[in-house]
Amino acid sequence: MNRRRRLAIALMLITSTIILNWTYPDTTALGERIFLWIGLPVWSRGASGLNYVGITSMMMLFAGVFTLRTSLQRHARKIALLALILPFWLPSQLVAAYQSVWAKGIYALEYVKDESKCNFKKEDDQVTGTCSLTFVNHSGQDIQFTASIRNQRYLVGSFLESLDILGDQTLTMPPRQKKTINVAFTKIIADARTPASGTFYGMDLAVKSDEQERDL
Structure with a gap:
């Protein structure tokens, strides 16, 4: 050859x-x-x-x-x-x-997974907490979107497996910036095994804006 x-x-x-x-x-x-x-x-x-x-x-x-x-x-x-x-x-x-x-809209969005986390605290049958989600907007325009945690193997059985409440809040990323957005949540749980408090890191997200949707 x-x-x-x-x-x-x-x-x-x-x-x-x-x-x-x-x-x-x-x-x-x-x-x-x-x-x-x-x-x-x-x-x-x-x-x-x-x-x-x-x-x-x-x-x-x-x-x-x-x-x-x-x-x-x-x-x-x-x-x-x-x-x-x-x-x-x-x-x-x-x-x-x-x-x-x-790229336009959420296609110009970068999710910095290793800088993102969720803290939570349990009181009776309710969990409250905050997810700190870090993004980079590479475009020259504001990006408005919703975010929810996608099901993951290590989240199976935990309340975070279906933390869809994040999807109810519209997040905004300014142009050409890296920013950490704090998203508060409250969730009713029935599983008594849920720990009193804790932190989850590096969650996979699904982001949506109008008809656009991406898994990050």
């Missing part, structure tokens, strides 16, 4: 890795959607365990980087290292550029 053909195969494998792991505008990777569409399992144990999409994409990436290195005559090591980093760095840069220039 000549060098040109090996180079074409390498670029195809590396590009396929980026495509499989592409998540914008929602959090579900494109590779997971493709696997489900053709009837392949995404996880080794239903909704947990080994992620077959991740394993497949990493195998394709290493194969692509190895093939790329063998197809180059000069600077092979440096270019191969760059190709190894590219799939992890490029998608976020492309999304940020798109959100800053072209």
Whole structure:
């Protein structure tokens, strides 16, 4: 196989890795959607365990980087290292550029999950608390939207599993800003096992604005 053909195969494998792991505008990777569409399992144990999409994409990436290195005559090591980093760095840069220039409404919204949390306190059969949700508005216009916590595996059985009350409050993000919005909530619970107080971090959200909806 000549060098040109090996180079074409390498670029195809590396590009396929980026495509499989592409998540914008929602959090579900494109590779997971493709696997489900053709009837392949995404996880080794239903909704947990080994992620077959991740394993497949990493195998394709290493194969692509190895093939790329063998197809180059000069600077092979440096270019191969760059190709190894590219799939992890490029998608976020492309999304940020798109959100800053072209995206409208909630499609210009970035949710900073690792800076978001919910604190709660239980009194009798009522839970009160505040969710601090951090967003970045990449657009030049105000964004108004509602947010609710999506069902997650680690929330099953807890009152936060269905904390839909967040969806009743309209949130506003000013243009070109990063902001933490505090959203108060009150919820009646029947589960006596709910702790007296606590904190949840890194919740997955569903945001809506008119007909637009995204999972973040």
